[in-house]
Amino acid sequence: MQPKDIALRLLDGRDTNINDYQGKLWLVVNTASKCGFTPQYEELEALWREFGDQGLVVLGFPCNQFMSQEPGEAGDIAQFCSLNYGVSFPMFTKTEVNGPNTHPLFSWLKDKAPGVMGSRAVKWNFTKFLVSPDGQVKRYAPRTAPSRLKGAITQWLPGG
Structure with missing residues (x-):
């Protein structure tokens, strides 16, 4: 089962909940605007546009834990993503993916899909977690x- 009742806040300040995405295929990514992998936003947006109508939702979580590569505030991040990559998938406020303040969604993801040699930590920006509607998780x-x-x-798409 996918996790339930995890509070989320979108970049525009609206509160939401992971429950809003239940039954969909999730691609959860910790992102950063000043990273060598930042151009991946383009491919993430392409996946969202290609498969969104079929049940995929890309969920972007800006993270500043890796060499401070996401220094901006919510408005700066939203503007950067929109202007440079046309991002239209849901983007959330800055999120910690490691350490004592790890967001509950990332705690669940790391427990379900450990990294290399069983490591739990997210190693860098643009780590991807693909979560099936029935709660299977693959880490990339x-x-x-x-x-x-x-x-x-x-x-993993519904009906796939």
């Missing part, structure tokens, strides 16, 4: 291009 490394996830996405 930051250097894995989002377009390489198409096979897994089509397999």
